[in-house]
Amino acid sequence: MKDEKFLILKILILSIALSACQKIMTENERIESQPLPSVSPTLNLSPTPIADPNLPPIRKIDFSNFTYPEIEDFPETFTLKNGEKPFKHGEEIGIDLGRTEYSDVTGDGEEEAILTMSIQTGGSSIPNLIYIYTLENGKPKLLWGFMTGDRAGGGLKKVYTENDELIVELFGKDRFIESKNVFDFPNEIGLKNGLCCPTDFTKFRFEWNGKKFVIKVKPELFDYERKNQTDSQ
Numbered sequence: 001m002k003d004e005k006f007l008i009l010k011i012l013i014l015s016i017a018l019s020a021c022q023k024i025m026t027e028n029e030r031i032e033s034q035p036l037p038s039v040s041p042t043l044n045l046s047p048t049p050i051a052d053p054n055l056p057p058i059r060k061i062d063f064s065n066f067t068y069p070e071i072e073d074f075p076e077t078f079t080l081k082n083g084e085k086p087f088k089h090g091e092e093i094g095i096d097l098g099r100t101e102y103s104d105v106t107g108d109g110e111e112e113a114i115l116t117m118s119i120q121t122g123g124s125s126i127p128n129l130i131y132i133y134t135l136e137n138g139k140p141k142l143l144w145g146f147m148t149g150d151r152a153g154g155g156l157k158k159v160y161t162e163n164d165e166l167i168v169e170l171f172g173k174d175r176f177i178e179s180k181n182v183f184d185f186p187n188e189i190g191l192k193n194g195l196c197c198p199t200d201f202t203k204f205r206f207e208w209n210g211k212k213f214v215i216k217v218k219p220e221l222f223d224y225e226r227k228n229q230t231d232s233q
Helices: 002-033 224-232
Strands: 066-068 078-080 094-103 112-120 128-136 139-147 156-162 165-171 175-177 182-184 200-208 213-215 220-223
Touching: 078 094, 094 156, 112 156, 128 156, 139 182, 220 224
Parallel strands: none
Antiparallel strands: 066 078, 094 112, 112 128, 128 139, 156 165, 165 200, 175 182, 200 213, 200 220
16 A cells, blocks of 8 residues: 555656656757747947047148139149049149148147149149148138149249248249249259259248238258258268
8 A cells, every 4th residue: 555655656756757758848849949049240430530629620621622722824724633643644733632731830729731742744744732720710711822833943842931031932042922922933944953853942031011921031942862861860
């Protein structure tokens, strides 16, 4: 009798265990049969650039997409798109924005933009354009624009600022015509080494008088080859 009760108890325990196991398996099958939630792939996007609010206002002007007015020695209005005006052979010259520098050239404590552009003529000539802008009432205002010559004949060596002065260095023995606010370059004929190889350069110092840039001191003439040797020592 005792053995029968033990057997019945054993069968009951086994039945309960099998029932629990079957319930767990059924639950697992139900979970596995459910569709997995869709997961969006992680997109590796570059962050949107934020303009630096501390930038001087003149630096926020997009001079690479800008319309430039005609000037005394370059009577043509032109527009740059992405820093260039395409060259069209036999139709239009090309213009490329080379360098944009920022410096205080008027002594007012605010930066101005000095833009250097190269002109594509379709030939061997390599002239440049210089435009200097300030801001007035939040809008760009042209202070001065001028054109340089070709290589040894008044070609651009360097333009920069020094002690609130605008320094323009041009290859050759050049002069500045103040009445027209333009540079005058020597005739190509008679250049010692031709247009390819400058032997001297002229350094001009300008200061802002409140209305325009004027010559501060007499232009200085330097021996280009000797100056290079001295600077390299």
